[in-house]
Amino acid sequence: MSMVVPGGAAQTAGMQQGDSVVNAGGQPVATWQQLVSVIERNPGRPVALTVIRDGAPVNLTVTPRDTVLENGLHVGRIGAQAPAASASDGLPSIRQGPIAALSYGAGKTWETTAATFKLLGGMFSGKQSARNIGGPIAIGQMSGQAVRAGGDAFLYFMAVLSVSLAVLNLLPVPVLDGGHLVFLAIEGVRGRPLSVQSRMRLTQVGFVLILMLMVWAIGNDILRLVGI
Numbered sequence: 001m002s003m004v005v006p007g008g009a010a011q012t013a014g015m016q017q018g019d020s021v022v023n024a025g026g027q028p029v030a031t032w033q034q035l036v037s038v039i040e041r042n043p044g045r046p047v048a049l050t051v052i053r054d055g056a057p058v059n060l061t062v063t064p065r066d067t068v069l070e071n072g073l074h075v076g077r078i079g080a081q082a083p084a085a086s087a088s089d090g091l092p093s094i095r096q097g098p099i100a101a102l103s104y105g106a107g108k109t110w111e112t113t114a115a116t117f118k119l120l121g122g123m124f125s126g127k128q129s130a131r132n133i134g135g136p137i138a139i140g141q142m143s144g145q146a147v148r149a150g151g152d153a154f155l156y157f158m159a160v161l162s163v164s165l166a167v168l169n170l171l172p173v174p175v176l177d178g179g180h181l182v183f184l185a186i187e188g189v190r191g192r193p194l195s196v197q198s199r200m201r202l203t204q205v206g207f208v209l210i211l212m213l214m215v216w217a218i219g220n221d222i223l224r225l226v227g228i
Contacts, residue, residue, distance in 0.1 A: 003017060003080065003081035004016060004017050004079065004080050004081075005079030005080065005081075007079075008065070008077075008078060008079020008080065009062055009063055009064055009065050009077070009078040009079055010062060010078040010079050010080040011079065012062075012063075013049070013060050013061060013062035013063070013078070014058075014060050015049075015051065015060060015062065015078075015080060016053065018053070019051040019052070019053050019058075020051060020052040020053075021035050021049055021050070021051050022050050022051065022052055022057070022156070023048075023049065023050035023111075023112070023115060023160070024038040024039070024047055024048070024049050024050075025038045025042065025047045025048060025119060025132050026048065026115045026116055026118065026119030026132065026164070027132070027134070027142075028142070028146075028156065028157045028160035028161065030142070030145055030146040030153035030154070030156065030157050031145045031146075031148075031153075032082040033145065034142060034145060037224075038132070039062075039064045039076045039077070039078055040064075040075040040076050040077075041075075041076065041129065041131050041132070041224075042064055042076045042129055042131075042132075043064055043065070043066035043067065043074045043075055043076040043077075044063065044064065044065075044066040044076070045063065045064070045076075045127070045129055046061050046062070046063045046122075046127060047061065047062055047063070047064065047076075048060075048061055048115060048118055048119070048122075049061065049062055050111065050115065057107075057108070057111060059111075062078050064076025064077055064078050065077050065078070065079070108159075109163055112159075112160050112163040112164060113163060113167050116163070116164045116167045116168070117167065119132065130216070130220075131220055131223075133213070133216060133217045133220055134217060134220060134221060135214065135217030135218040135220065135221045136217075136218070136221070137218065137221035137222070137224075137225065138217075138220070138221050138224070139161065142157060143157065146158075173206045173209055173210065174199075174202040174203045174205060174206030174207075175203055175206035175207050175210055176206065176210070179202070179203075179206055183199065183202075
């Protein structure tokens with residue numbers, strides 16, 4: 001970013017001029033507009049950020065100021081200005097050797113995994129808004145923005161999305177792989193498998209939960225499209 005407003009939420013959170021935000025609220029950020037979208041949806045609520053500073057990732061938490069627009073809509077503002085056009089379209093480039101790249105990739109994978117769990121925990125505790133959940137429309141929009149930002153941004157977005165989906169797939173919910181691992185653990189403790197009826201009932205419960213999550217995510221997408 002090219003400027004951090006003195007006394008603003010961004011400065012209070014520890015953001016500095018030149019920081020490049022790559023993750024906000026558990027979502028990958030490839031363009032300035034993606035960051036603005038996350039910030040605006042969370043007035044007065046803490047948002048976890050990962051920024052690149054001097055070539056290294058830094059984790060911060062910013063609480064956007066609740067700002068009321070002329071039409072009465074409440075949006076979040078942090079007091080920061082977009083970077084210059086020449087620097088805003090892509091992510092910072094860091095050249096690494098093979099070993100360093102492997103270590104860096106493992107670190108980023110762990111970082112994204114932790115951010116995903118933190119976001120999920122925040123939603124269950126009420127510290128994060130459930131409006132952060134996006135569905136296929138949001139993914140499509142972010143994919144398009146990442147493509148326009150360049151190949152590096154698109155590959156980064158795909159990597160973060162893949163890790164986030166892998167984490168969600170391991171949740172202990174029947175139907176998901178995590179649910180099957182729970183079944184195997186129960187069978188190991190009991191010494192015998194669950195009955196077919198029990199597995200079917202639990203699978204049906206898991207299917208309903210996943211269906212409800214999909215409906216909620218798509219609903220959020222539609223609300224964002226109409227500006228709500």
